Amino acid sequence: MVEKNGAIRTLSVDIGGSGVKVLVLDITGKPLTERARRETPQPPKPQAVIDAIVALAGTQGEFHRVSVGFPGVVRSGVTETAANLDPEWIGFDLATTLSKRLNNPVRVINDADMQGLGAIAGKGVELVITLGTGFGSALFVDGKLVPNLEMGHHEFRKGETYEEQLGRATLEKVGEKKWNRRLQKAIASLEHLFNYDYLYIGGGEAVRVHIELPSNVKIIPNITGLLGGIALWKD
Known part of the structure; x- marks a missing residue:
């Protein structure tokens, strides 16, 4: 999970109604990469959005864990509401699904909550x-x-x-x-x-x-x- 120098790199993902953004942070929260962005797929169904995240992650180099901000209620990695995405997100296990795609541990939280944690x-x-x-x-x-x-x-x-x-x-x-x-x-x-x-x-x-x-x-x-x-x- 760590590089040779012991530094843990976190891929941070922000899922929005209009755009999906990613960048990599060091252990202190300092950006190590330039932010990458794609338009949110339409219709914004889970598989299409996850495909976009995986594609963006491929531009960011090495990382060891993933943080995701999602626009809705999240409990234990499962998305319970998605007013500005698609009904297919309701009851969707985003943390487990994305972890399998990225081969790294994933934690998911409401997007405004994640923004607040940074502010x-x-x-x-x-x-x-x-x-x-x-x-x-x-x-x-x-x-x-x-x-x-x-x-x-x-x-x-x-x-x-x-x-x-x-x-x-x-x-x-x-x-x-x-x-x-x-x-x-x-x-x-x-x-x-x-x-x-x-x-x-x-x-x-x-x-x-x-x-x-x-x-x-x-x-x-x-x-x-x-x-x-x-x-x-x-x-």
């Missing part, structure tokens, strides 16, 4: 939201993850969920100005709901946030979703 300071109440195809969320208390939050599918305003109001399809429909106003309302709502110490905003559409943010709200780069992969192996 948080580990003190107090920290909330992470991701703006992309959908609306991801992760909550941490003193660095410990509160699993399976899936806040994006809870009602936000006007009878619609956070994802329905702030997902990519809505952004393209209503435009950035209106979308940013909605995001501002969402931030105020979340602050009252969670009383967080810090809020981190990530995901592919975070670059389109153009509102003045409170001092305890920070935009994080999209690559954070991959950098969090090392935390899955902290034990």
Whole structure:
């Protein structure tokens, strides 16, 4: 599992509704390769997405273990929801299947959770939201993850969920100005709901946030979703 010099290399994988990304991290979480990306296969069924991951992994050189961020609820490596992929993912053992394809141990976690692991300071109440195809969320208390939050599918305003109001399809429909106003309302709502110490905003559409943010709200780069992969192996 280790190189001659004892260094463990982790392949970090981020599965999204629009793209699949990978890179290799050293034992400290520092990138050792350039990020590689492919469009998420359409339809985004398990076999097609796994084929894309395997192809991308082939561009990254040697690695000894794999961390995967998946856009849905994950329990013990099994994907239980997949709102922005395909129904075939429901009840799919992604960890075991991918481990057999890559011949290395695999751990799988929700993608927003993995992004949060790459962003948080580990003190107090920290909330992470991701703006992309959908609306991801992760909550941490003193660095410990509160699993399976899936806040994006809870009602936000006007009878619609956070994802329905702030997902990519809505952004393209209503435009950035209106979308940013909605995001501002969402931030105020979340602050009252969670009383967080810090809020981190990530995901592919975070670059389109153009509102003045409170001092305890920070935009994080999209690559954070991959950098969090090392935390899955902290034990």
